[in-house]
Amino acid sequence: MSTILERVSMNAVHIKSGRWKYMLVSRDDFSGFPETVVLVKLTEKEVEEWFTSELICSYGSPQEVTFDGGIEFGKALKNAVKKEGSRIRVTTSSYPES
16 A cells, blocks of 8 residues: 555656756656656756755655656666665656556
């Protein structure tokens, strides 16, 4: 049985037009509550900084974080997730529901 903010899934969405080129989405698996940020550049460092400064500082550490194997979810994010004591679950980008 899950509780709110126990499991969080993260994904990046590419925006076709406008100033912002990417939207990073974090979604609570239990409630469906999303937290988003729009970015001009989608880098591993930007994702890690948003995770630690916004998600962790606002809501605390989830028990599990799920994301695909994209380069934006690289070593910096994995290290930050481990530092918070959360489990990492990596899916393929073709089948994020797995």
